[in-house]
Amino acid sequence: MxxxxxxxxxxxxxxxxxxxxxxxxxxxxxxxxxxxxxxxxxxxxxxxxxxxxxxxxxxxxxxxxxxxxxxxxxxxxxxxxxxxxxxxxxxxxxxxxxxxxxxxxxxxxxxxxxxxxxxxxxxxxxxxxxxxxxxGNKKMPSRGGAKTGDIIITSGPFGHSSAGLKIVLDGYKAESNTAKRFRNAIFRPNPRLDFGLKAVRYFSSSMDSSDGLAITLNDMSEQSKKKFVITSVPTENNVIKFARQNKMNFEDLVFCGGEEYEIVFTVHPRDLNRVRNLAKKMNVSLYEIGYVSNGKNVVLVDNDGLRVIKRCGWTHLRS
Amino acid sequence: MxxxxxxxxxxxxxxxxxxxxxxxxxxxxxxxxxxxxxxxxxxxxxxxxxxxxxxxxxxxxxxxxxxxxxxxxxxxxxxxxxxxxxxxxxxxxxxxxxxxxxxxxxxxxxxxxxxxxxxxxxxxxxxxxxxxxxxGNKKMPSRGGAKTGDIIITSGPFGHSSAGLKIVLDGYKAESNTAKRFRNAIFRPNPRLDFGLKAVRYFSSSMDSSDGLAITLNDMSEQSKKKFVITSVPTENNVIKFARQNKMNFEDLVFCGGEEYEIVFTVHPRDLNRVRNLAKKMNVSLYEIGYVSNGKNVVLVDNDGLRVIKRCGWTHLRS
Missing domain, CATH: 3.30.1330.10 (PurM-like, N-terminal domain)
Structure with a gap:
């Protein structure tokens, strides 16, 4: 069975x-x-x-x-x-x-x-x-509070931990500095606590990304009953390079990984500069990855056209 | 190591x-x-x-x-x-x-x-x-609140679950009704929630007994900085009979078992009748097993004289 x-x-x-x-x-x-x-x-x-x-x-x-x-x-x-x-x-x-x-x-x-x-x-x-x-007395943003026109932001890049797992578990190779960075993403992840505590007042919706970026975006899109349009993939060159060297799709590393412990959140455009300034002061690299629109699904708009991003990422016990 | x-x-x-x-x-x-x-x-x-x-x-x-x-x-x-x-x-x-x-x-x-x-x-x-x-706003009895002269009581008999484990794990035998009773003590234990909620106002100290009766009594004695004198062993004839049939010491079954989920508590003598009446009304069989005195240790006074009851019972990872 x-x-x-x-x-x-x-x-x-x-x-x-x-x-x-x-x-x-x-x-x-x-x-x-x-x-x-x-x-x-x-x-x-x-x-x-x-x-x-x-x-x-x-x-x-x-x-x-x-x-x-x-x-x-x-x-x-x-x-x-x-x-x-x-x-x-x-x-x-x-x-x-x-x-x-x-x-x-x-x-x-x-x-x-x-x-x-x-x-x-x-x-x-x-x-x-x-x-x-x-x-429990503080007002909290839900996963389902995104409004049409809001900007979708992540509190850091994605793909490092997926690449790190490839290195640690499957013996893939990367240059020593890059490999160290990827391994650290697995062994010593940094949750964005200080940033979250300060920036939360501007979040219209938010979710922890540790189940993987695609799952996170889909959960937020479904619970908000909105379309999430992704126009920019939140990652760094070292992930793209690693994917190329190892003949992998870098978008799989970015969207279908997990354990990134970044905050995925949406903000009203009027609050964007405040959030940017806060992040800069706290040394957090924000990635503005898209916007919220009427409709449903998470779609990626890039040079290849328009694709729906399905749930991938980590689900326990799937065989 | x-x-x-x-x-x-x-x-x-x-x-x-x-x-x-x-x-x-x-x-x-x-x-x-x-x-x-x-x-x-x-x-x-x-x-x-x-x-x-x-x-x-x-x-x-x-x-x-x-x-x-x-x-x-x-x-x-x-x-x-x-x-x-x-x-x-x-x-x-x-x-x-x-x-x-x-x-x-x-x-x-x-x-x-x-x-x-x-x-x-x-x-x-x-x-x-x-x-x-x-x-968390209700006043609770601690493990260390027993006073000299208090009566030591358990909310039920001990030894059934130890005997049950002997039957289930080691293949020991008992008469069918007794075996069923013993097995039930393992598979469907009954915590004394209703009794605890009502009777707690009379407890000068209390502790859950699931680590074993000896450990429980020793913890309460140490934290109360009192001697616990046990004059009566809280068990039933079926446990004594089972021990005799299987050439075991019934006191080991009673004191050194675990998973009994009974309340061990102390009450001031003036409250004894109130607690007895409450238990009777709620169909809980109390065992008045001894009293609190100045000094230290848990001692058992019976026909064989006076013995110190040490910690036995279940400790994880002991080899």
């Missing part, structure tokens, strides 16, 4: 749990208990599927936090607390536990949050679940 | 994360973000270590919630929301996903809570992490 993929599994859970229960329709959940409102996000990192060979334990610990931090960043919410649940395989030495614990401590400091508790277990492989918490 | 066990791992994390970060010193955490206070508990269930053969997927889903519900029960906090993060192995069919989802839905209903979101992943084995949320 065929195994269902992640999309199908999510659908099953959504159907079972009814309206109050939402499986992954937004980057974070807002929970209200009496008068207390808080933001929560849970994310699980699994060694066999999420950790490429060569990644250090401290980097793994950091990345497990980065996934949640990036979700908070795109909604402009400061992460304050985190809990961690761990499955640790037999054979982990005290040195390895120390590396893991140090990784959590340092990255908690890096992102200005407190790890307040956790649960440790034994398992066949390393699994790290992080639940992250923040203030 | 020897692998550190769970206790050592927890100690490492505690040392790393400093004062604000507490790894497992209490059954639940209270988080305060601005004026919002809420209770959170994270618990991870791992197939290879937490799931005995023969357990159905719906029962596994339910048990992953039970662990958190039981922690809430012992603090008298109503669980309101839960998030779920899953690692699902390749080869899971749609039917299996349905069983899992139905298990979550039914048990969420059973415990009156809403599952509000989650994260699905692929992994080598089934891993379910549950984070549960409740109101």
């Amino acid at each position: 065929k195994s269902p993929d992640e999309t199908k599994i999510i659908k099953t859970f959504q159907n079972r749990f009814g309206k109050k229960s939402r499986f992954q329709p937004e980057d974070v959940e807002v929970l209200k208990i009496k008068n207390a409102k808080f933001v929560v996000k849970s994310d699980m990192l699994v060694q066999s599927t999420d950790v490429p060979t060569g990644m250090k334990l401290g980097e793994i610990a950091r990345k497990s936090l980065v996934s949640c931090v990036s979700d908070f960043a795109c909604k402009g919410i400061k992460p304050i607390f985190a809990t961690i649940a761990l499955a640790i395989p037999r054979g982990f030495t005290q040195k390895m536990i120390n590396e893991l614990a140090n990784g959590f401590r340092k990255s908690a400091e890096e992102f200005g949050l407190h790890i307040v508790g956790g649960d440790t277990n034994e398992g066949k492989e390393l699994v790290i679940e992080v639940s992250m918490f923040g203030d | 020897k692998s550190p066990d769970e206790t050592k791992i927890i100690k490492t994390f505690q040392n790393r994360f400093g004062k604000k970060s507490r790894f497992q010193p209490e059954d639940v955490e209270v988080l305060k973000i601005k004026n919002a206070k809420f209770v959170v508990k994270s618990d991870m269930l791992v197939q290879s270590t937490d799931v005995p053969t023969g357990m159905k997927l719906g029962e596994i889903a339910r048990k992953s919630l039970v662990s958190c519900v039981s922690d809430f029960a012992c603090k008298g906090i109503k669980p309101i929301f839960a998030t779920i993060a899953l690692a699902i192995p390749r080869g899971f069919t749609q039917k299996m996903i349905n069983e899992l989802a139905n298990g979550f839905r039914k048990s969420a209903e059973e415990f009156g809570l809403h599952i509000v979101g989650g994260d699905t992943n692929e992994g080598k084995e089934l891993v379910i992490e549950v984070s549960m949320f409740g109101d």
Whole structure:
């Protein structure tokens, strides 16, 4: 019997749990208990599927936090607390536990949050679940708030992490500096927390891009009930060069990757200069990739004409 | 190199994360973000270590919630929301996903809570992490609040789940009704949520017993800085009989098991009758097992004289 993929599994859970229960329709959940409102996000990192060979334990610990931090960043919410649940395989030495614990401590400091508790277990492989918490009283942009005429922007270039995976997993080659840059995109991704916290007031819609750019744009287009017209592909020359050298389509690297941890957002044209200035001050390279229009789908307009960008990118359990 | 066990791992994390970060010193955490206070508990269930053969997927889903519900029960906090993060192995069919989802839905209903979101992943084995949320404005008993002269009580008998594991894992035998009872203690444990919610006002200290009775009593004794004198072993004749038939020490089954999901609590003698009446009305069988005294350690006083009950029970990763 065929195994269902992640999309199908999510659908099953959504159907079972009814309206109050939402499986992954937004980057974070807002929970209200009496008068207390808080933001929560849970994310699980699994060694066999999420950790490429060569990644250090401290980097793994950091990345497990980065996934949640990036979700908070795109909604402009400061992460304050985190809990961690761990499955640790037999054979982990005290040195390895120390590396893991140090990784959590340092990255908690890096992102200005407190790890307040956790649960440790034994398992066949390393699994790290992080639940992250923040203030739920702030107004947040949704994935579905894009308006006709808004500009579509990403907080950084895409394709580095896909190229990095090709290098780390499949042994592809690149020049040493480029290879280092690509590997870093995998091992030490930088969520745009500071930028997100400041710039969020100008976002009409936003989403974390870690499921891949094509999926992100399609989710935002569908939930906004708008057409997303992409006129410029957000990447750097080193990705295009790497693709050419390895006879790959660079657009696949850019659109169908994942784990980029950039913010994809839309802004009203009147706010564009404010967002540009903010990014410049914070040393964030913005990519203005297109605009929102009436209609549906994500379309790419370039020298080859007009193409629809379908969902590609990373879906767990697809065979 | 020897692998550190769970206790050592927890100690490492505690040392790393400093004062604000507490790894497992209490059954639940209270988080305060601005004026919002809420209770959170994270618990991870791992197939290879937490799931005995023969357990159905719906029962596994339910048990992953039970662990958190039981922690809430012992603090008298109503669980309101839960998030779920899953690692699902390749080869899971749609039917299996349905069983899992139905298990979550039914048990969420059973415990009156809403599952509000989650994260699905692929992994080598089934891993379910549950984070549960409740109101943080209610006063809660701590593990360390026992006073000299208080009565020590458990919300049910112990030993059934240890005996159940012997039957399920090691092929031990028992009469059919007894075997069924023991197996049920493993497959469909009943946390004492309704009782906990009502009786909590009388608890001077409390703790969920799922790490095993000996560990629970030792934690409460240490954190309360009191001696816990046990004068009566909380179990039923079927456990004693099972132990005799299989040439085991029944006290090992009672004290050194785990996964009982009973509340261990202390009450001032003036409140004893109120607690008894409440339990009677709610059909909960209380076991008054001893009293709190000045000093330290957990001691058992019975026909054989006086013995110190050390920590035994379940610690992950101990070899």
